[in-house]
Amino acid sequence: MNTVLRTNKLSKFFDGLKALYRVSISVKKGGITLVIGPNGSGKTTLINTISGFYKADEGRVIFEEKDITNKPPHEISRLGIVRTFQIPQPLKKLTVLENLLIAPEGYGESISKALGFSWLKDEEELVNKAFKILEFLKIDHLWDTPSQNLSGGQLKLLEVARALMKDAKLVIMDEPVAGVNPVLSHEILDRFVELKRKGISFLLVEHRLDIVLKYTDYVYVMANGSVIAEGKEEDILNNRRVVEVYLGASH
Numbered sequence: 001m002n003t004v005l006r007t008n009k010l011s012k013f014f015d016g017l018k019a020l021y022r023v024s025i026s027v028k029k030g031g032i033t034l035v036i037g038p039n040g041s042g043k044t045t046l047i048n049t050i051s052g053f054y055k056a057d058e059g060r061v062i063f064e065e066k067d068i069t070n071k072p073p074h075e076i077s078r079l080g081i082v083r084t085f086q087i088p089q090p091l092k093k094l095t096v097l098e099n100l101l102i103a104p105e106g107y108g109e110s111i112s113k114a115l116g117f118s119w120l121k122d123e124e125e126l127v128n129k130a131f132k133i134l135e136f137l138k139i140d141h142l143w144d145t146p147s148q149n150l151s152g153g154q155l156k157l158l159e160v161a162r163a164l165m166k167d168a169k170l171v172i173m174d175e176p177v178a179g180v181n182p183v184l185s186h187e188i189l190d191r192f193v194e195l196k197r198k199g200i201s202f203l204l205v206e207h208r209l210d211i212v213l214k215y216t217d218y219v220y221v222m223a224n225g226s227v228i229a230e231g232k233e234e235d236i237l238n239n240r241r242v243v244e245v246y247l248g249a250s251h
Helices: 043-050 073-079 096-101 118-136 152-165 182-197 209-215 233-237 240-247
Strands: 003-014 017-023 026-028 032-036 058-063 081-084 170-174 201-205 218-223 226-231
Touching: 003 043, 003 201, 017 043, 017 058, 017 226, 026 032, 026 201, 032 043, 032 182, 032 209, 043 170, 043 201, 073 081, 081 152, 096 118, 096 152, 118 152, 152 170, 152 182, 182 201, 182 209, 209 233, 218 233, 218 240, 226 233, 226 240
Parallel strands: 032 201, 032 218, 081 170, 170 201
Antiparallel strands: 003 017, 003 026, 003 058, 218 226
């Protein structure tokens, strides 16, 4: 697999505090990469810096061999990186379908299209695309449900659907199964596995290791703003330093 994203010695400081210090990671195309670590280890700072919500103080972010360091979030999104949040942020009074239709970049902004017949064709294509995505994620029966009525797991799937409407190449998710029951959590992660087979890449931050680990291709472990271990699932589970960081033990 080719590398779709990499960071090179990425650092972020807050009032002198090393929230992120010389972090280098790689995300493979068509892979699921996981970042784990205890609270305050720098995981969210890392994905916020990659996606442009924080400015890096040192280091580089490279996406598809292009330097995107410190580009604003909207420019990074246009390149194909979609960042979702721990608490989903759909427009709650809109239906599931309506949330998808407003997701693509530039939709509804072109006056020239709105004045011509091409607008109708474009809208029809968007609706068809939206229903195919909803069907793939198995939430097509909710198409006319206001998003404020969805469960936590359904909201996470709606976030994924919105990312797919934007033709995301890399989806960055902060705790995609947080607060979701185990059965639906596995269903969500199964969808990720199917999507990676289609060439979509994932960079996940997640605490629920008992559920998510077996779905990942590669894992980075962070503590105190730095990467302290990396490898496959079995490498991480057998790493003494990782165990010590999580258990707070030195024996």
